[in-house]
Each structure stands twice: as C-alpha cells, then as structure tokens.
Amino acid sequence: MAPCFSSMSLCMLVFLQVRSLMMASAGRIDQDFDIAWGDGRGKILNNGELLTLSLDSTSGSGFQSKNEYMFGKIDMQIKLVPGNSAGTVTAYYLSSQGSTHDEIDYEFLGNLTGEPYTLHTNVYTQGKGEREQQFHLWFDPTADFHTYSILWSPQTIVFSVDGTPVREFKSMESNGIPFPRKQAMRLYSSIWNADQWATRGGLIKTDWTEAPFTASYRNFKVDPWQSGHGALLDSASQGKMKWVQKNYMIYNYCTDNKRFPQGVPPECSAAA
Numbered sequence: 001m002a003p004c005f006s007s008m009s010l011c012m013l014v015f016l017q018v019r020s021l022m023m024a025s026a027g028r029i030d031q032d033f034d035i036a037w038g039d040g041r042g043k044i045l046n047n048g049e050l051l052t053l054s055l056d057s058t059s060g061s062g063f064q065s066k067n068e069y070m071f072g073k074i075d076m077q078i079k080l081v082p083g084n085s086a087g088t089v090t091a092y093y094l095s096s097q098g099s100t101h102d103e104i105d106y107e108f109l110g111n112l113t114g115e116p117y118t119l120h121t122n123v124y125t126q127g128k129g130e131r132e133q134q135f136h137l138w139f140d141p142t143a144d145f146h147t148y149s150i151l152w153s154p155q156t157i158v159f160s161v162d163g164t165p166v167r168e169f170k171s172m173e174s175n176g177i178p179f180p181r182k183q184a185m186r187l188y189s190s191i192w193n194a195d196q197w198a199t200r201g202g203l204i205k206t207d208w209t210e211a212p213f214t215a216s217y218r219n220f221k222v223d224p225w226q227s228g229h230g231a232l233l234d235s236a237s238q239g240k241m242k243w244v245q246k247n248y249m250i251y252n253y254c255t256d257n258k259r260f261p262q263g264v265p266p267e268c269s270a271a272a
C-alpha cells in the first residue's frame, strides 16, 4: 500500500480499495503474510488458513504482512506455545520503519507449565517507547485460539483480547504528547529466546529438551478505519477494561515511581 505521508485522502482511497481485496481473502492467511525469517521454522498450513512459527536452540522465526496499514482494527487469533514455554517470547506488533518509528506491541512471555503467561504491551511514538503495561490473562492462552486485536484510529489505540479491552492509549496531542498518526505500519510476529529476562525476570531458562516451541495463527481480519468514526470506548467497554486492569494488571509504567524518579511520563497525568 502507498505510504500515507503526503496525501491522506489518497491514502484512505487506496486503503478502501485494498480492503475489498482483504475481505475477499478472509480466512486465507497466506495472501496477507510472508514468512520473513527462520529457515523453514515458519510454516503456512491447511490450505493457507493456518500459520505456525517455531523456535529451537538454533533459531526462532517470524512473519510480516504484505501490506502496510494506516489506522484500522486488526484481529488475529493466536494459540500460544503450550506446556513449558518459559524463556520464550512471542511478539505480535505493528511497526513503521526508521529511528523515529511508531510501534504498537503485544508480547507474550512464556512460563512453566501451569504458570500464567504474561501479556506485555507497549506503544512507541517517534522512536520512544517505555510505556509498558503487563497483564495476566483470565484464561489459558495455550489451550485454544483467542483473538488479539489492535484498534488504531487518529484518536486512540485500544488493545483487546476476545473483545475485552485491556488497554487504551488515547491521543493527547493537544497536550504536546506525540501520537502515531503519520506513518503507515506493517504487522509483524516472531518467536524468539529471551531467557535472560522473560520468565520471572530471567530466573527460569528455556528448556531446550522441549523444543520446538510453536505458536499458531489463524483468521486474520482487518476493518479499515472510517473517517469520522471516533472509535472511543463506550461505557460498557470502559467497565470491562477497568475489570481487567483491577484484577489482571501486573505492571503499569504510570505507577512506577522508582523507574521515573523525576515523575512518570506526562501522558500518565494527562490521562487521569
């Protein structure tokens, strides 16, 4: 898709045309993604409906979208590495290119069998991140597929799991806080070894006798953002998000005063 820097209306037009192609291809993951790396560890199966990424002691693997996106609601069903996944990280994110890139991140940090995965989220604007929020999940994400969504509009970014919003990053550009709004992003996913830090802060190492570690993806769907749609959360959705944040949030950079002794970043207070 054409980059959207110069002409927004042309960009939206191209997006809408691309959309009809995407609708026609719903369910066929092979038409939207390329396996990007991993020397055969990434696979497209079941007639193009299923994608799997694997990690072993030699390498991980990754895929990327053929298209770039400029706003929209992006859904993917993911089934995470079952059993002992400690030390592994499965990353699933939108990103633009370059040193001032924007990024909207999910990372799934594995754990010992029966111990909870950590859902890690972050938002980068113009090359700067440090906006981590982490959650446990209210279900076992390795037992079945669950839908992980990114809603990205000019006003807000919403992370949701099975339709329940877990995090919202609102545009606070009027307070001088940059928001991803000018750079198109591609969708990426990868699985890799991060046992220096991922599980219990690096205490638990990857058990290579359990390799390969495999995550699965299916039912990718994109709904383009339509100009004029505010996409702010309604009060029922806000209520659900509060429930998740109260019961399942395990880290919030906005309350990490030790890490930010000079004060937490400005968007934390602007949002309050």
Ligand SMILES: *[C@@H]1O[C@H](CO)[C@@H](O)[C@H](O)[C@H]1NC(C)=O
Pocket: 109, 110, 111, 112, 115, 116, 117, 118, 198, 199, 200, 201
């Ligand atoms: C792994 O399980 C432990 C113990 O329940 C938990 O504290 C931790 O948040 C879990 N996740 C990771 C990635 O360490």
